[in-house]
Amino acid sequence: MMDLRSEEEVPNFSDFKRLKPVEVEGVPLASNTAENWGLLWAFAARPDDLLICTYPKAGTTWIQEIVDMLQQGGDPQKCARAPTDKRMPFLDLFLPKPMNSGLEDAEVLPSPRTLKTHLPVQLLPPSFWEQKFMWGSWSDHVRGWWEAKDQHPILYLFYEDIKEDPAREIRKVAQFLGIELTEPVLKQIVQHTTFENMKANPMANYSSIPSCIMDHAVSPFMRKGAVGNWKEQFTVAQSERLDEICARELGGSGGLTFRTQL
Template structure:
């Protein structure tokens, strides 16, 4: 796959890294036959995907930690649109609900999903923090171009012309389907601020009750300190040619509000104006908005 490191796939007008996406892998995802027991984690990149993959794995492991300690998170909850999906899917335990992950927009995947009762967990995060995390990730991931400057990266993010498309379209597209799909929305912020109650909300939605000891196990093994030290979560198993963590950690900070360390007042004003325009009619209310303002 090295020869595809610098290639770009354009799918439904959205740019994707060709290193892990091909026309065939994307078509396969869109025609996937979901089972009613499937659990699909949906995120825009850098919204807490790895964290919630870990939480979901822990909720379903029923206290058996071997997979948590030995299997990489991408094999426990593989990405549907990636070239490795068919192989990883065949290795999932047939006796448990299949945990699947996607960054695809709703326009691509919702038609297939609507033919099942599969559960969808959508994770949203303050887009300012998403932007900052994605900016740093571009510097680590060799299958993404180096960002020329933070200012240009911010402009590209607001226009939705960067990799994986528009955050605004992704969030509005998926959350506009809350009545049509068996979906639970959680936010990075609530998982960060109230991990126990958020995990309980997830386990109730997944109809996978946790006893007190199991709950503690989940909390311990989805903490930032545990995940950042775990080779099967922190992406240190991935070769330096693909992800160069000498340029920055994959699990960088795991905090809320890091955007304040990066945005100038002018950039913040610009971002707020675009957010207001794009989200004002969405009817969506998030923890990072106060009185309609971000």
């Protein structure tokens, strides 16, 4: 399904520039998100909302497509009904008008909704703590979500685990969602959500986003999808330094560890 607009509705992006970070409660956010913080903080979660929360570029789109495939009974045609950001609105995304914000898309989405955010635990709108939701993945805020998992219904997932055995991890997601998963549907989801298929899927690869916001000619949204490519970028000294930082920051977290290669 294409998101067709009349000429009058097409936004003018000629003045669009890269947004500067603005701190909200000590956390740097995009300036347009900070400007709309009151609206975001007041967002009303619903009892049957499912929230996918990750750090950027940590497998977010992958788990979104897996969840949608589970919800649609493994039917790829149903998952092709709209781009990812329309199927699962990005709550903290505010684009130039007349494009909708993630909040606006979420408000008109019928229940049950599946939503997305990159917010750390302390900035999540308070209404979510009264409801049920789901998180997973890596960043400086992983410890906050890790510590919250024992008090709230949170499924914590790791990118490396999904790469290693996608069928095993998809079963975990299905169990968390209370969805009965047959082997044929599981195989369909595994095939549909391979990195190669996701990268070629216009409903998942963000190719519909205007080039002034996301220029795929410079770098596609989905790049390599590999584990361990850091070896091509880090020196031995840099790797050892990062290990020290992770050990310090995650120390005492009660078993929170990350694999950096398979």
